[in-house]
Amino acid sequence: MKRLLLAILACIAFLAPAYAQSKGIVYYMVPTLLDEFQTGSVSALELFIKQAGYEVKTLNADNKTETQQSQMNDVIALKPAAIVLAAVDFNALKPSIEAARAAGIPVVEFDRQITSTMSDFTSVAGTIEIGYVAAEQAQKLLTAKYGSVKGKILQVLGDPGDPYTLDIQKGFEEKMAAFPEVTIISKPAMQWEAANAGTIVSDSIVANPDIDLIFSHAAHLSVAAVAALESAGKQPGDVMMMSSNGAPVGLDLIRKGWLNVEVEQPLYAQAAAVAMFMDKIVKHEEIKAGDYDVLGLKGTVTIEAWGPNIKVPGAAITKENVDDPAFWGNLKPPTSSITLVP
Numbered sequence: 645m646k647r648l649l650l651a652i653l654a655c656i657a658f659l660a661p662a663y664a665q666s667k668g669i670v671y672y673m674v675p676t677l678l679d680e681f682q683t684g685s686v687s688a689l690e691l692f693i694k695q696a697g698y699e700v701k702t703l704n705a706d707n708k709t710e711t712q713q714s715q716m717n718d719v720i721a722l723k724p725a726a727i728v729l730a731a732v733d734f735n736a737l738k739p740s741i742e743a744a745r746a747a748g749i750p751v752v753e754f755d756r757q758i759t760s761t762m763s764d765f766t767s768v769a770g771t772i773e774i775g776y777v778a779a780e781q782a783q784k785l786l787t788a789k790y791g792s793v794k795g796k797i798l799q800v801l802g803d804p805g806d807p808y809t810l811d812i813q814k815g816f817e818e819k820m821a822a823f824p825e826v827t828i829i830s831k832p833a834m835q836w837e838a839a840n841a842g843t844i845v846s847d848s849i850v851a852n853p854d855i856d857l858i859f860s861h862a863a864h865l866s867v868a869a870v871a872a873l874e875s876a877g878k879q880p881g882d883v884m885m886m887s888s889n890g891a892p893v894g895l896d897l898i899r900k901g902w903l904n905v906e907v908e909q910p911l912y913a914q915a916a917a918v919a920m921f922m923d924k925i926v927k928h929e930e931i932k933a934g935d936y937d938v939l940g941l942k943g944t945v946t947i948e949a950w951g952p953n954i955k956v957p958g959a960a961i962t963k964e965n966v967d968d969p970a971f972w973g974n975l976k977p978p979t980s981s982i983t984l985v986p
Contacts, residue, residue, distance in 0.1 A: 806836070
């Protein structure tokens with residue numbers, strides 16, 4: 645009996661540190677698991693937030709607003725350490741965010757920025773900057789073809805209600821405005837549906853057979869664009885192509901010769917930034933503006949009307965660097981640990 649008691653005490657002593665390390669539960673409210681960015685976000689947030697000492701639980705809303713609203717109500721009743729939210733609907737989730745914060749639960753906006761109400765922290769890609777990078781790459785491609793920046797671009801947006809695509813469009817067109825010999829035709833793929841993007845490309849290349857470059861705002865839209873081009877008898881290289889977000893399918897299209905450039909949305913860094921600040925978020929401590937090293941990228945925190953906001957820049961992926969494991973589309977998460985912001 646004495647030996648059994650000692651063994652039990654030894655097990656308790658062994659397990660106690662593990663339990664002591666848990667700082668609480670963080671719920672991640674993912675909007676859908678139908679695309680690779682969203683499934684990757686689950687893995688990345690779990691990886692980094694666990695490094696910060698918290699347990700992570702994920703709830704999938706299946707892209708349904710009412711489901712996410714119900715999930716938020718359920719989670720608020722559980723009083724977790726924090727909620728990380730990627731909203732299905734920006735406006736519809738506002739009351740849920742306010743209810744959580746009124747209950748003392750900090751809310752972090754991940755990837756999908758909500759500016760209509762206060763949050764405790766927001767981590768997003770530098771979407772306007774993604775547009776800038778895309779414009780620089782477009783200028784290089786058109787110059788390589790014509791000797792100067794001129795030609796016709798089909799820009800396939802995502803859903804026009806999503807600030808992500810609107811910001812990319814803003815940055816892209818702002819930089820391209822300096823080149824009057826470039827014509828940009830912009831069409832939205834409603835609900836980010838790949839089928840809608842395919843229809844846009846099919847119709848556009850008939851109406852405008854002289855399109856030089858197709859710029860889609862997500863890699864899965866480029867997959868549909870390629871299918872439309874193949875149906876029209878096109879081969880890789882006949883029409884130059886770019887997209888933005890850095891998903892594995894985009895990297896595969898680069899390797900196959902269809903896609904010239906993929907501008908990465910820095911998934912790993914966005915997730916790491918949330919974890920780096922999690923202690924301060926949970927403790928309701930001040931988060932200071934400034935530049936922070938996030939997995940080797942310069943993340944910039946600004947204090948906005950909706951709260952502290954960090955933007956992390958993306959990078960251009962081409963055939964020369966497509967196999968770099970730093971890009972999330974290669975599905976090789978960083979092995980280095982994050983450093984918590986003191």
